[in-house]
Amino acid sequence: MAVYTDIDDATLSAFLDEYDLGPPLAFKGIAEGVQNSNFLLETRKGRYILTVFEKRTRRDDLPFFMGMMAHLAAKDFPAPLPVPAKDGNPLRTIHGKSAVICTFLQGMSPRRPSHEQCRELGQALGRFHVALADFRMRRPNDLSLPAWPKLWEGRASAADALSPGLASQIDGDMEFLKSNWPKALPGGAIHADMFPDNTFFLDGKLSGVIDFYFACSDFLAYDIAVCLNAWCFERRGEFNLTKGRALISGYETVRRLEPRERSALPILCRGAAMRFFLTRLVDLAATPKDALVKPHNPLDYAERLGFHRQAKSPEDYGA
Amino acid sequence: MAVYTDIDDATLSAFLDEYDLGPPLAFKGIAEGVQNSNFLLETRKGRYILTVFEKRTRRDDLPFFMGMMAHLAAKDFPAPLPVPAKDGNPLRTIHGKSAVICTFLQGMSPRRPSHEQCRELGQALGRFHVALADFRMRRPNDLSLPAWPKLWEGRASAADALSPGLASQIDGDMEFLKSNWPKALPGGAIHADMFPDNTFFLDGKLSGVIDFYFACSDFLAYDIAVCLNAWCFERRGEFNLTKGRALISGYETVRRLEPRERSALPILCRGAAMRFFLTRLVDLAATPKDALVKPHNPLDYAERLGFHRQAKSPEDYGA
Structure with missing residues (x-):
């Protein structure tokens, strides 16, 4: 609010x-x-x-x-x-x-997206990237890999307070991400925050995308990784493979993934989960306890990181 | 919000x-x-x-x-x-x-009502009372005279903290209101909260009244007193006589005030100011300091009480 x-x-x-x-x-x-x-x-x-x-x-x-x-x-x-x-x-x-x-755009944001809505979203994300292929402006992603150590600094005890032992897992993720982050993948303009509440649907079709204020220039597949995190996990933290398949195959009806993009999905998903875990951790500390704006729970993304740690291949995401 | x-x-x-x-x-x-x-x-x-x-x-x-x-x-x-x-x-x-x-009603709420808008509001309030003359349901005004001592109890130090010496003035107002509150005046259904932000205007005409959740059965002239308090004071606490005249004469184009209603206006205005002073004082104490909902300042109504204490006659309000 x-x-x-x-x-x-x-x-x-x-x-x-x-x-x-x-x-x-x-x-x-x-x-x-x-x-x-x-x-x-x-x-x-x-x-x-x-x-x-x-x-x-x-x-x-x-x-x-x-x-x-x-x-x-x-x-x-x-x-x-x-x-x-x-x-x-x-x-x-x-x-x-x-x-x-x-x-003004009409439509309703899905709270618990169906697999049909995931397919629709994937397709919309593909159309989004294709429509922006000739967009010439550039803006660096200031919430990507280089930003994470700064966001994490001094927050180990806050993480352990949420879940004992979490801080050392995050340290491990940081090392892994730094060593394995892809150097070169197809890039362009991405939304970087296409969560369900930034989309509208009408009669089962995507009718709008809003809130472009994290948009930037980055790997296109990173945008898919953000969406896999935001659309395809269930309430108790399980990844829904049917939804992941729907999202990725929806995307590929518009734009085929290159093999190197497909292989990079696990690490990109882990990075995207890290980005939202960290900013939620920062927001949690910055929000007064009785404020009306409820901060998002960082633990949702700590759980997703847990899934990404054990995921071995693009197939684990439905690619 | x-x-x-x-x-x-x-x-x-x-x-x-x-x-x-x-x-x-x-x-x-x-x-x-x-x-x-x-x-x-x-x-x-x-x-x-x-x-x-x-x-x-x-x-x-x-x-x-x-x-x-x-x-x-x-x-x-x-x-x-x-x-x-x-x-x-x-x-x-x-x-x-x-x-x-x-x-849904179209229109914009006035922030600083003009005297034309005060006239329009007075006329709308008259139409409101006339339209409800044959409305048969009843609901007592649970924020009128009998409620005030309970609201005031234990809040003297909070009042003095806002403005030194205010508590004893409020005590005096309470005594005066109790002794002088009218016993019988034309009554009916009133809105009891027709503040500018509960009205909409379009092209200079009143296009809507909302928020009926303080509406009740009481003296009709008390509704005018609520509006005189809410619409006719300027930012520094002065009563704007031009606006008061406009509001009352607007009302009387629809429904003539009886002489006893006119005479009761000063005490009714003082009571209405007491009601909003007290509920704002209560709300102020109940609102956490860093909440996003900003409580209204009780001092605005303490100032209005100051005006009502020295007002001698209906003419002081433009009647």
Whole structure:
């Protein structure tokens, strides 16, 4: 839940004067997204989401995110389209913070994705990568391998407090990842956070992907690894092989994996689990105990790391 | 900001099966209301607000609120209409809590109401009272005179901590209110919480009134007193006489005040300020310091009490 910035009617009216959208007919803060403040906005022209970027999103990164969304929308991928203001620029300022108005996408986020939804998601991820093949902007993945030791530093006792013995396992994972991380794989623009709550479905079909604010340039197969972690594990920590197969075969209906990408899946999955374990551990420490925003449990990703440690081959993931 | 109850897609689908609204096209938690959880819901039939009642709203009171809203909507007053489920009852249960789906109202809540908006609000309040003149359900006002000593008990030091000397002034107000509170005035169904953020405006006209969960049976003029407190004071605590005149004359274009109602306005305003001072004081003590819900400042209403203490006559309020 996130509405960190308060926008009154006078501020909104002045802000909308910079656009050709007409006056507001409705405006409500919504509980979507954890990093930024989001508002549902309606005018006679249609419905939109106004996002105000809070401190965790860097201003310099915004043109990359805007460019990616506009590129995808131009290719008929169901991504929100940043709406240009009268001067042609979709990036504005409100209360001194960067802000953007994007088109509204219909649909519902799945809570417990079915294997059909995993197939659909895999296919959408393939279309996403293909649509961005000619996207020219670059942004390094600042939450990949080089960032992990810094995130981990000083957190061993926090990890052991969650689960005794976890810290030494994480140390081992860190060593393994550092020694075995792939050097060269097909790369490009990735979403890097395509979790179920960042997708919408309507009538069984994927109708939207949102929240591009971790998007970056990295190995395409790393995006698959993020999704295998986020979509294919069950509540008690088991990997659902049927869902993994559905996700990967869905992807391959659009873009074939190269043999080296396929072989790299186990290590990429382990790395992706490490990334979310670490950021959740950091967020847990940073969140006051009685805050209304509930931090995600890092242990979910510690469990996934456990699976990845014993996984031997791409077949263990359904590839 | 308030989304206390988490509703996943499977729960929502099962819940909507009880209605003739079709499947959900969009569903988002919204930051409206502090007491209950609210969600924007869209289906092919239209847009709605799903409210889940949290513990502060008593289940036994819900039929009164539902009846009032349905009565108002039937008289073309712009109130949300509770949508009946297939069995004809708009009151349902979700996750063991009472819940209702109401129609969506367009418009924007004014932050700093203009005197035109005060006139419009006064007129709407008059229409509200007239529309409910034949509403037969009753609910006592459980936040009126008899409730205040209980709310105040044990809070003198909290009041003095906010402003030294405030506690003895409140004691004096309590005595005065007890001795002078009117015994008999025209009564009926009142909203009792028609603050600017519970109203919507479109093109300068009032387009909606929401949040009926303090509505009750009381003196009609007490509703005016609540509005004079909520709409006609400026940021630094001054009463804006132009706004007060606009509100009262707007009301009287629909329903004339009787002389005894007019004379009672100063004491009713003082009582209404006491009610909101006390509940804000209670809420302040109950809210954890780092919670995301910011409690309202009781001092705003201590300032208003200061004005009411020195006000001599209805003319001081614009009547």
